[in-house]
Amino acid sequence: MGLPSTDVRIATWNINSAKARQARLIEWLDRAEPDVVCLQETKLADDAFLELFDEDLFRRGYRVAHHGDGRWNGVAILSRDTLDDVARGLPGDPGFPGPEPRAIAATCGGIRIWSLYVPNGRTIDDPHYAYKLAWLAALREVVAEATTQGAVMTLGDFNIAPTDVDVWDITQFEGATHVTPAERAALAELVDAGLIDVLRARWPDDVVYTYWDYRQLCFPKNLGMRIDLALATADVAGRVRAVWVDRAARKGVGTSDHAPVIVDLDTAPDGDIGPMVPPPSSGSSAGQSAPGRTSSTGTGPRRR
């Protein structure tokens, strides 16, 4: 590469039906111009996804890897960088009862990228909750192995709010899934395996949501949850220039109930340690965040 390497923009978005979101997704690609996109809840089989999107994506330079079987779930990775070594499914998937299309991996720009749709869990006494925890245990094994091989990012709808700050009112979640100690412990095990929640690392104290229920004016009232996460190994987390939630994608008609999370990475060091501009007061843990050139892109509620 003779030219200066460009930065990389990686995003994740639960689109709640690729078919219903076709126009919004293409519009969003043209606006946000992500290099790598992890999608969840496409709710399509592989051939149906390609039939809908192949031409539009090809024209925009995206390669596509999709893993779905129709009505529920369905995940994909789009990349206008490289898209190599595609792996469909989660090794060790406990199934419900059989394996579901909730995970797909590919190597894009030197990073092992996983697009994940963690089971919802429904209620804590539902078999689906035990399935969720078993699925997360399988994911932990996959992550523990992957992080020994190099740079890793796991992005997607984790269906876990990491802390009480990540829901609009924790008292509304008494006895509910998404906030239980067991789910948060499963997430902590991914952190122990070497992954960093890059949005929280960059914005330690901001209220940031990625999901708002369609009902009861939740979005206008900003009654949301942060359940869509981008987790990365320290080498990748150290390249984070900016990370934010694209709330504009949640506005208007015909939207998903989730908004995209977007992560901008500085160019891989490649021997160069990169722009080591120290923060004025370094309160953050070393290597977990880079100074944000574009911090004005902003996070959290904007109230007028």
Added chain:
DNA sequence: ATGCCGCGGCCTCCGCGA
């Protein structure tokens, strides 16, 4: 106004999401 739930399919109801 960001405005009172929306997907797919089993299709005028149901399962699911969280």
